[in-house]
Every structure is written in structure tokens, then in C-alpha cells.
């Protein structure tokens with residue numbers, strides 16, 4: 001699979017865990033794709049919180065994590081206007097522009113559509129992904 | 132058969148070009164304006180069903196129209212929507228013509244010509260005059276037999292644009308859907324196709340109704356239903372066969388670019404049942420038995436939005452039996468009266 005970001009050189013730690021990178025290599029606003037599973041897993045640092053989603057779009061299987069990361073616009077019924085929200089949390093699929101919330105794996109437009117999420121944590125200065 | 136029959140599109144006419152002047156206000160009574168028959172594109176032998184030419188224009192005598200609709204065709208309630216000659220360059224004159232049309236309709240058709248109580252009316256307004264339209268809706272909104280507000284399909288701007296919202300809000304407030312129908316040929320309007328004027332009548336008539344698609348796509352992507360949640364739009368000239376391709380595309384695109392129109396918070400197709408109706412005529416159906424009509428109607432929810440529309444007295448007018456062959460009982464009922472009953476107040480009272 002061709003992705004824009006270089007596949008990070010991490011290391012398998014056990015059958016269930018994978019060391020993605022060192023914590024300082026994944027600062028806020030950055031994402032790395034770990035070579036885990038069939039399509040890879042995108043690990044995101046959104047304002048200091050780590051999230052991980054399958055690099056597989058729930059629409060037609062596009063390389064979801066190789067698209068850009070944005071916020072999105074939602075209608076605020078109380079204020080009666082559009083608001084820019086979830087900044088830095090929305091992965092936009094490069095194939096047909098679906099928006100996926102990296103925190104939940106869920107499509108913004110259609111909550112029935114989702115991609116798999118993974119647990120990810122920092123341990124001893126390393127970013128550890130659980131498959 | 133399957134309960135009521137509501138005819139969502141009947142065009143009543145004045146007996147002749149002079150009749151409407153009796154209903155004009157004094158200031159405008161001496162002004163000239165185009166007659167309804169001054170269309171560029173003429174049907175063979177005139178626009179109206181040949182058998183209907185009598186003393187005046189076809190569709191100009193409530194008694195004869197009653198006989199054709201209620202006795203011959205078995206219609207229970209007919210919704211009358213007069214033509215008002217499109218967007219006249221003088222918008223104040225245009226508003227006066229709409230006012231005259233409303234007085235005329237209320238008098239000649241909803242009162243004098245309505246002993247059976249089966250005619251319902253349309254409050255014509257001029258969208259180029261927003262305050263004038265709101266005033267007209269306030270004037271007639273309480274009339275128990277006025278069941279919709281009418282504007283021309285040939286507008287100078289798309290009807291989802293915010294400048295029209297006060298009109299839609301006044302209609303929604305009064306509990307009236309807004310009917311958008313062909314009404315022009317004499318005023319200011321754009322050519323009927325994106326590449327200009329049609330050359331022939333068939334070219335014109337085959338395409339004209341599809342101009343509703345531009346309004347529909349716009350209505351479904353502007354914040355209209357956030358601002359006026361009660362607005363309902365009726366495209367009485369039909370074009371149901373274009374609904375599926377366009378609503379499918381709109382839904383598909385919405386999934387990718389939803390963030391550009393965040394007020395559209397569900398797939399556009401999900402707005403149709405609550406906010407949109409289409410007149411349904413035999414010209415809208417798939418040819419012959421090329422496609423099973425049951426499936427065709429079910430596709431993208433067409434069966435929830437189409438309403439029987441005879442287009443009396445135009446020459447391509449429908450008879451009710453033209454429409455139901457091969458449909459399920461439920462679909463037939465939706466086409467005959469249920470879909471209309473959901474948007475037009477008081478039209479299904481006779482069902483009881």
C-alpha cells in the first residue's frame with residue numbers, strides 16, 4: 001500500500017503489543033502509520049491525546065489515514081449557526097473525502113459507518129499500540 | 132377504488148383576458164399586462180385540451196370544470212392554481228396581479244363556483260416583492276379553502292436563498308405548502324435550459340419541468356429547513372423521473388462534503404418526505420412496461436412524494452386511471468390522496 005507518510009520503523013513487542021515509536025517522535029498534530037494488521041494503523045496525537053484507527057476507510061476501503069487531518073463543521077442548534085469543531089480530530093479519506101473521527105472511528109455523516117479503533121498508550125516514553 | 136382522489140394541479144383561467152381586470156385594484160386597473168395565452172411555445176392546436184374550448188378559455192367555467200373533474204374523472208378535491216403571467220418587470224404591478232388573482236379565485240371559484248365545496252385555492256404571491264408576498268399570505272392565510280402559496284418556477288434566483296425565507300416562513304406559519312410551478316412566458320425570466328431557449332415546443336415541454344431540479348438541489352443544501360423548519364415545497368409540474376438520479380448524487384456527495392453545508396444534518400433524501408411533493412402525471416412514468424412501476428415508485432422514496440396531478444385543462448392532461456396500473460394498493464393510495472393529505476390542510480376531511 002502506498003501512503004504519503006513513511007511507515008514508521010517500530011517494533012513488535014509481543015503478540016498483542018507493538019511499539020510504534022518514541023513519545024517525542026509523535027508530537028501533537030502528528031500521525032504515524034504503524035505496520036500493524038493488513039492495512040496499517042494510523043496513530044494520531046491530537047492536542048496531546050493519542051488515538052489509533054485502522055488505515056481502512058469504512059466507505060470503500062481507501063487508505064483513510066493517508067489523507068489530511070482537519071476539524072469539521074457542525075450545526076449548533078442553540079446558537080443557530082455552523083461551528084468549527086473537533087479540530088485536528090477528523091481524518092479525511094483521500095478517496096471520496098469521507099470524514100472519520102479518529103477518536104471514535106465513526107463517520108461524521110453516517111454514524112452507522114465506522115472503522116476499527118485501537119488502544120494506544122505511552123509507557124516508559126514509548127508509544128505502545130494494542131492490537 | 133382506494134379511497135379519495137385529490138387532484139393537486141388544476142389551472143383555472145379567466146373567461147377572457149378582460150375578466151381579471153375587474154379584480155384589479157383601482158391604481159392598477161388601467162395598466163396593460165400580458166394575457167395568459169401569450170406563451171412563446173405553443174402546443175399543437177393551442178395549449179389546452181381541444182374538447183374544452185367553449186365560450187371562454189378552457190378551464191374558465193367552474194361548472195364545466197366541476198363536471199369534468201368531479202363527475203367524469205371521479206376527483207374528490209381539486210387544488211386550483213392560477214397562472215399569473217410570470218415575473219413582470221414592474222414588480223409592484225406583478226404583486227397587484229397576484230392580489231387580483233387571489234380576489235378573483237376566492238370569488239369566482241371558491242365561493243360562487245363552489246357549491247359542492249370541492250375546490251381549493253392557491254394564494255399567488257410575487258417572490259420579487261418579499262413584503263408584498265408576506266402581506267398577501269397574511270391577508271388570505273385564514274381563508275379556509277386556500278391551501279397553498281404559489282410562486283413561479285421561473286424565478287430570478289434559487290428558492291433556497293435566504294432572501295425568500297420571510298415568504299416561506301409566512302406560508303409555514305399559516306400551515307401552507309409552497310407550490311412552485313411553471314408560470315411565465317410573458318415576464319422576466321431566464322431561458323428554460325442552461326444553453327438558452329428551446330427551439331421547438333416539444334423541446335421546451337420535455338425539459339421545462341426539470342428546472343425544478345435546480346430549485347430542489349438548492350433548497351436541500353441551504354440552511355432553509357433550519358431557518359424555516361415547517362416549510363414544504365410542492366413542484367406540481369412533476370419530473371419525478373429525475374428525482375432518483377439527482378437525490379442519489381446529492382446523498383453521495385453529501386457524505387464527502389457535508390462539512391460545507393453543516394446545516395444539512397442528515398442525508399438530503401431524508402428531507403423529501405417531510406418537505407417535498409411532486410405532481411405526478413403520465414409523462415413522468417417510465418415508458419410502457421420498461422421498468423416495473425412498483426420498483427420505480429419505491430426507488431429513493433418517490434412513492435412518498437408524488438401526488439396525482441391532472442394538469443387540467445392542458446392538452447397533456449391525465450386521467451386518474453393513467454397512473455396506477457401495476458402499483459400496489461398502498462402506492463395507489465399514496466398517489467391518489469395520502470401524500471397530498473399530509474401537506475394540504477383539510478383536504479381529507481371527506482375521507483371520514
Ligand code: FES
Pocket residue numbers: 057058059060061062063064093094095096097098
Ligand atoms: S473509500 Fe474512503 S471515502 Fe470512499
